Amino acid sequence: MSPPTSPARQQDRHHARHRARHHVRPRVRRAVATLAAAVAVLGAPAVQPAHAAAPQVPVFHDASGLTQVAGGSLVRRDTDFTLTVTSAEVAGPHRIRVFLPSGYAADPERRWPVTYFLHGGPGTVDDAAAVPALRSDDMITVVPDGGRKGWYADWVMQNTALGAANWETFHLQQVVPFIDANLRTVPERTHRAVAGLSMGGSGALHYAQARPDLFGHVAALSGGLDFGMAEVRAAVLATELNLPGVWCAVSSAAPGTCADYGPYVDSDAIFGSPYPVFGADRVWKAYDPAAPGNLSRLADTGITLYTGDNDLIEGYTARASHTVASRLDQLGIESRLVDYGDGASLAPTCNGGHTYACWAPAFADWVPRVTAAFEAASRRPGS
Template identity: 60%
Template sequence: MWARVCAGAAAVATAVSVLGAAPAQAAEPGPAPSFTDGFGLTQVEPVKGDGADLTLTVTTPNLSGKHWIRIFLPEGYAADPAKRWPVLYSLTGGPSQQADPAVIPALRSNKMITVIPDGGQKGWYADWKMQNTALGAAKWESFHIKQVVPFIDANLRTLTDRKHRAVAGLSMGGFGAMHYAEAYPELFGHVASMSGAIDFGLADMRGAVLATELNLPNWPCAAGSAAGCADYGPTVDSDAIFGTPYFWGDQIWNAVNPASTANLKKLANTSIALYTGNQGLDMATATATGNVRNYLTNLGIPIQRFVAYGNGANWGTTCDGNHSYGCWIPSYADYIPILESNFAAA
């Protein structure tokens, strides 16, 4: 359910301009800031990039192997050393990418810091039930919440209150964004899900997690994907992440389900944006996103932005309503200005 579609730069520019949001104009970046190890993160390679777009490579006891953290800094970051900035955490789908090149113009902003942490081939933004699979240590939630967030706040000039911190994600990352916003409302005041797996009450959503666990690329492969079918890495047990997916003994699935009433109530003071198409794999996310919208409405919790763009006919020239960056590019182009306004109002 999480395959990738890369769009060309010209198509990206068209998709963004259709929605009236121009990509940030590049300026000469300042020097890359230095980062001090801490919170269980150890840098194992030199920082790559410059003062505007940089990537750290770290290790942590919470995860096996090396992992990256990509950071976009606003143009004025180096020029104004007294200024602090709001932060967007942008969560990837699976298999995790630092950022599809086509989405970067829509994702970057000169009014905030953007952090894209590694989400793993099938991390699912969770501390896995099983830590002895072929992938070894897999405590992704602890990595992001207990390590990456405080590490960024310690090393960059951030505004650290919830009104100036947002989390957004697409596909698997849509689940992660909703889950983190619900589980840690003291950290995140804004959340956006794009084609997210945000209702674990649906068999299709649980099936998507199983497909990544069992590395079944043909099931979640988006039609017409320029990148081909996704590879979710070594096969692990079907119960590895959230335990049994069947509707008995499924306590973990229920506890983390973004669509549960108990979890949705935690978003009462959070600005919420939801996006989805309804073609191909997005038929399932359309149902999930519609359910969440209805549940929130019944709870009296407002949604700041809800976009069901259907077949994508009116959602930029790259969108066909399917589960792809062709639709997520205009979705980010739509959401970033909203988030900028939210941060300014805060």
């Protein structure tokens, strides 16, 4: 036990604490001020002034069969926001993420070209955040929900556990005119592109074929483009049945996790029977993005294909991409195929696999090219 402290000693300690407070507090205040300034430079929201204005985004009005969900908007900044809408064509609420050019608000007379980005399965609209090139100051980027396994098609079966699933109608007849009605777009095919990866790659090529009046440019990255390949049909079936295994790789799911494609649906739900017996697979053939008859509809479209070949999935997408490029050549239709193999020729981050580490630099290559094409279209007489 410590001996008692004398009154004189206690008084000395009191004065010492008093002096310490007067010496330390200014140093603390200066340190806090310095830290706050440093954090402000880094952009941390915690030190933003209390009176800072909330981000302002364009006001959207319901149109083309889309109804906005009250309270369903998420505004990250005035150039990055998400709307939630409902439609009779697809059951449940669905999100649409929008990236605006940084100069959109400052130049209210200017109209902008648009690229529609179609995510893979079982991705979401937020997958676009993994592709920095889509946040372009030269165009608007729109990312509509494509479902965990929508395959960008109007399903044969509409009475599955997922309910109404007319994804193609939702996107082409509702989302596109909804965006044109609410944003300052250039509503012409020469200023509109569609691009996608994996499931969205086949969707992008199909949409460009189904509506050449809407899209003048298309990019398909690592797409299951050839529906004549048994492996591509197997990928669709695996998503319908939500099967585990190798097709866990066909997604942007976190490493080490298996993709979840949602509730089980019948194997014939999307495209009908996949078996080429007595014409049972007629819907597959009609949709097939690699079919020469469908490819012929791209005669006046800018076409770019990207693929690696360094894992099992990319081995299939490489075969499909080369088949499409070869058939386009036979039809006399110009296209650009970038087969980056093991990824060494594309970017240090890319290993040639089915991953955003390759898709992000592929988009970084494509976006300046498509925006240059938009600009060239603007300079043509009559534009």
